[in-house]
Amino acid sequence: MKQIFRGALKFAPSLSDKMVETGRMMRSHKNGTEANARTRRLKNMFTEEH
Numbered sequence: 001m002k003q004i005f006r007g008a009l010k011f012a013p014s015l016s017d018k019m020v021e022t023g024r025m026m027r028s029h030k031n032g033t034e035a036n037a038r039t040r041r042l043k044n045m046f047t048e049e050h
Contacts, residue, residue, distance in 0.1 A: 018042070
């Protein structure tokens with residue numbers, strides 16, 4: 001569980017803010033953009049832990 005937060009905090013100071021931003025990115029970027037790649041990397045971190 002701690003790994004999730006440590007990884008997420010690398011991207012943004014607030015985890016909840018990052019979750020909102022991630023959701024917005026995933027909706028707006030359907031293509032393989034740099035933002036989407038970063039989002040996918042973050043999402044993978046979450047799914048690996050659960």
